[in-house]
Amino acid sequence: MQVTETNAEGLRREFKIVVEARDLTDRMTARLDRLSHSANMPGFRPGKVPKTLLKQRFGKALLGEVLDETVSTSSQAAIAERSLRLATQPRVEIKAFDEGKDLEYTLAFEIMPEFDPGDIAKLEAERWVAEPSEKDINAAMQRLAQGQRKFGPAPEGHNAKKGDLLTIDFVGTVDGVEFEGGKAEGARVELGTGQFIPGFEDQLVGAEVGGKVQIKATFPSDYGVRFLAGREGLFDTTVKEIKIPEEPKVDDDLAKALGLENLDGVRTAVKEQLQKDFGAVSRRRLKRSVLDQLSNMHSFEVPPGLVDAEFAVIWGEVDAARKRGQHEPGDEGKSEDELKEQYKKLATRRVRLGLVLAEVGRRNNIAVTSEEIERAITQQAARFPGQEKAIYAYFRNNPQSVDQLRGPILEDKVIDFIVGTAKVSDKKVTPEELLDESEDEALAEAEATSEGKAKKKPKSKKDE
16 A cells, blocks of 8 residues: 555545555455355355356445545554544545555545643632622512412403513404414413514404404514514414413422421522522633633634634524524624624634543543433433433434534533632622623624634633
């Protein structure tokens, strides 16, 4: 085998590989030998079919197998001999291949960059710590009561308002024609919850029992039924019943509705949940601080193929949101080219940070265990009650999906390792400071426009 490097620009590598015809012939002969021991053909005893006949009948298929095997083994050997760590899947292009002649092909891929992750023990970070106040606990209990509230009959002549529960009949049409799923009797809608398409519930405000309302509302552009997406519907609606919400009460009845003994039990459970929630936000901020410092420490070249793949994922989400009329903070008013440049920088940052974390994990023997993967799959299955077996089967039959679970687990383990190694001090803050989102939005803008060289600590929902 002859291997000639034809491109070594940056992290790109390309080789021209020539495998001698003799090697191919030997592989073909070996396959014919194996086949001759088991082949069955009319007129011949098992294992006695002439090789010339086997080659005549199966030669084309065998030659394809020989090609695949030869390319696989020769390319792996070329990579192993040079101790290359691949960042992307190799791309193979056959230049010449015919029976009795040399095989010539090109092998192209991108390699991992060589870099030192740095001394993570020198990193310094603050862990924001907040305790839920009585005000926070009371507000959370009030929200619980709101979620458990009951509805009672509305007084005669009552005009519907937001928060009321209506029972309605309606018939929907588009361009004067009824459509499937556009008709209902006894449908229930709580005004203001957004259960129906935008604008539908607003036009029921002020209605009375027995009243008829003709509602005009436009289906969202991303509506699940393609025929209706973006089109205006007309709904002839009759209000059958109006119920009004009763004043939510924080009392022992609420505790019983929640499966707890008394109000003290509710207060304890709420406080514990708030502490858990605050802890999650605190960890997210700490993680963000660590990632920002790691980002500022490194500027090495990253594999373009990995950046392109990451950008495709990010842009797919951004573009879909834009089509729904949703924008990330700071994105309004920017052209598509400006946004693409911005998110390409974000993709570069993510890839670079991913490589740094992977290298820290590799050097410190941090790996994801099979037990952790099983736990993650169980958590995924728990999200789909009644479909657990199907979820388990999906992951069993799709190894690439398991890899998608492995990445976040490894990242969290490496982050925990870095936090345990770095100099981390606790900073007491108020719950309002901990949960302040305005600083997050400023960080998101700074990150996207300066390739992640952000100065603030909190998370961005674009890159937690």
